Amino acid sequence: MENCLFCNIAGGKIPSEKVYEDEVCYAFQDIAPQAPVHFLVIPKAHIPSVSAVTAENSGTVAHIFTVIAKLAKEQGLESYRVVSNVGEQAGQTVFHLHFHVLSGRDMAWPPG
Numbered sequence: 001m002e003n004c005l006f007c008n009i010a011g012g013k014i015p016s017e018k019v020y021e022d023e024v025c026y027a028f029q030d031i032a033p034q035a036p037v038h039f040l041v042i043p044k045a046h047i048p049s050v051s052a053v054t055a056e057n058s059g060t061v062a063h064i065f066t067v068i069a070k071l072a073k074e075q076g077l078e079s080y081r082v083v084s085n086v087g088e089q090a091g092q093t094v095f096h097l098h099f100h101v102l103s104g105r106d107m108a109w110p111p112g
């Protein structure tokens with residue numbers, strides 16, 4: 001999608017600090033990290049949020065989770081949090097599916 005920030009990041013039109021890339025997904029450092037480790041994993045295809053996941057595109061989401069597990073292992077993360085905000089009330093500000101991977105500090109549960 002032309003006006004989508006994360007489509008443009010995945011397509012290399014807007015710069016980002018790349019963590020990982022394959023045909024299906026792209027991972028990059030969050031610009032405003034909320035923990036010592038904070039990167040985002042996004043599908044290259046535009047999916048607005050978890051609420052738009054269907055039987056047709058769920059393979060992409062499954063793949064993203066294998067990538068998250070691989071990156072966490074490679075980075076030696078023993079404990080981490082994976083978050084996807086859905087909708088404005090939950091804190092979603094970019095309407096292209098993304099999974100936050102956060103680690104390296106104590107985290108409260110339930111979240112504030």
Ligand code: AMP
Nearest residue numbers: 016029030031032085091092093094095
């Ligand atoms: P959310 O609020 O869950 O939609 O998450 C959007 C995330 O994208 C936030 O954590 C932002 O800091 C991050 N973000 C926004 N713009 C950029 C950018 N240009 N490069 C990297 N991360 C970004």
Ligand code: ZN
Nearest residue numbers: 004007046096
């Ligand atoms: Zn997009």
